[in-house]
Amino acid sequence: MPAIVVEGLERAFGEVLAVQGIDLQVDEGEIYGFLGPNGAGKTTTVRMLTTLLLPTGGSASVAGHDVVAEARQVRSTIGVALQEAALDPLMTGRELIRLQATLQGLPPARGRERADGLLERVGLSHAADRRVGTYSGGMQRRLDLAAALVHEPRVLFLDEPTTGLDPVSRKTIWEEVRALNDEGTTVFLTTQYLEEADQLADNVGIIDSGLIVAEGTPEALKEEVGNPHVELLVGEGAVAEAERVCAALGKLLPPKDGKRVLLEVANGAADVPRVVRALDEAGIVVESLELVRPSLDDVFVAKTGHHLEKEESAGGDEEPVGA
């Protein structure tokens, strides 16, 4: 049974259609990466799937329960770590996890046991009795993740879990997400980082302006937009000769500068020895060679006509979230 099924899901805020009738399916045990720039509709979608926002059209079910008609069953099944890492600075980490256990209806003894285990798991045992207000950003995200796991949810929603974190904290969260997934938890992860989706997700949905513009495994999506290419740096004066040799091997791509030759290779790494041999036979010295695969950004550009990460650095528009 699929863990999440979304059909024609829509959400309007007045005149603005934040999510414009999306379809998607997430299989049990999968990590689904929901990729898009700020304001694309990611958070609105997550809020609908987690019962925090009513859809204005279409339907969605999580773990077999409709998010509108069976909201309570959905809530029992899911774990949620939302963008703001909503934590009470006056509580200690341990108190917070225990409160979450109570909210999820766990008996007190089980709540205590889970709190100890989860704090250990996310590396916060040493800080368990400190107030959350004294935690660093990375520690707060890990605590938020632990709270989301207290009732062993079947489906875990993580809304931009690493936004604003330093690279080390980001890697820690990634490792934890992978480990959870290995234990069988389905993960629905929104992100605006290409690398995050590429590293973690089994399947990726790309959303832009409220519409899903592409969906599939990261590999399949990248293949869809084109073949990999080799980027050759050759000695000065050898560029023209190298281009002549390479032209016989495949399609030359428009050069970036006067020093490099870009050659598309249909078979990827398997074509590299052939290229090196041909250049060697022609007496051309290769200073460096790099096999470049299409990135998810290339996919994004191909589907939307603009870059994802450039928009992110520009800040983008905030997405309405129902307030």
Next chain:
Amino acid sequence: MEATTAMRTSPPAWRANLATIAALMARAKNELIRVPGAAIPGVLAPTIFFLGLNGVFGALTQLQGFETGSYESFIVPVSMLQGAGFTGAAAGVNLARDYEGGWVDRLLVSPAPRWVLLTGGVLAASLRSLVPATFVLGIAFLLGAQWPGLDGLVVCYLMVAATAAVAACWGSMLALRYKSQSAAPLMQAGMMALVLFTPAYAPTELLQPWLEKVAEINPMTQVLEAARQGFVGDVTWADTWPGLVAIAGLLAVLGALALREMRRTNV
């Protein structure tokens, strides 16, 4: 339907609900205990009003129609109810703050029934209101307010705690509707009006006709009269039951409205 691990090991629903209410009350307690000086504004405001009104309007007891010559005794239940109104409305402000910070989402995505989530905050406000009430009462006794008798004191405290619950429902309703602390003045002003558009400053017959009419239909008048009876005379059932009915009605209406807003947060 496939049961989740959590559902399989769950305690009975009533026990889980009680545990959740207790846990939310414990969290609310942090505001008072872990923030240095947090209790001061809640205590200070009704105390200043009590001392101020007493100093300014104390001479009113010379007028015919006052049941008591002690304005401290007459005004202290008003200040206690006002303190309860402030405290309850503050629970609404805190809820709005929690909404802005995303904390309320944490509560809303849990499977706990919505009324349970609301009750935690409301009961915490009720208990918390006893702090300013007791402080103001202590000062009033020092200034010579009449001892209301044990029965009068119990009725007064009951009305104070219930008024705080009413105010918390009112504040929570606005917090959940506007999802912003900008609604705070409305929460405070609403409760101030409810408590003061009564025979707060003088007996009904000394009020201006328009206020007399407003006070007549304001259910808080019955609540104030019940809370005040021991301080200005004897405690009687005739003066108590209308207060009980009025406060129960206010609680039922505002509680239902707050719950309705809580159920509508995902709209």
Next chain:
Amino acid sequence: MSDLASTARVVRALGARSIRQTFRRPQLISPIVVFPTLLLAVQTGGASAGVELPGFPPVQSFLQFMLAGAMMQSMMLAGNSGGIAFAVDIEMGFTDRLFAAPIPRFAIVLGRLAGTAALGLFASIWFLVIGLVFGAEIEGGVPGALLAMALVTASALAVGGIGAAIALRSGSASVVQGLFPLVLVVLFLSSAFFPQELMIEPAKTIAEYNPLSFIVEGVREPIIAGIDATHTLEAVAAILGIVVLGLVLSARALRHRLRVG
């Protein structure tokens, strides 16, 4: 453009900003309008029988007597709100942007005070209109109303100076917000709500020397009796005293802020 003209422009722009800021934030406007109006209604409706007490000055109605008190309350809270908004600006770094601009430093404080004074003027008009609508007469006529408005505006400027000084010194909105109860204490310990002679000790004695009592009587006299030189001069003297205090405190706080950064 001359320096003076450019400074005046800065003061006007900052004053306009502070007025807009107040009207756009319910937390700032409601203490100035909603709460004093509510209290005026409650006190007028509840304590109006007080006019029958022996010693109460001759008035047309208790509402007429209370108007000056409501204006004082509104004016004091406008000063407090102005201080809070100024402290928020400091917390958010907005004043750093202003301090870094090539404008005289005092113009920044004056701009904030101009906004507070305008709110004082607004409060006086608001309560005069309420009084007139509900039947209170202004015995001093138009000149009396203008005098009351001028005194309330000037006292808003004076009280705002103290609020700004505390905001500059502390740089914390919660510290200025914490003065709110103090504002109430000063009000209750003045003749804002009842004749001083009829108040209960010790409030009665304190009210006799409270500068706010002099201002409130200066505003009240043209409303309940007519313009009177003694009351007016006493009110002006009290306002000047507060202005000097506010100026000294503001200048010191400004120097402190620029020194500590």
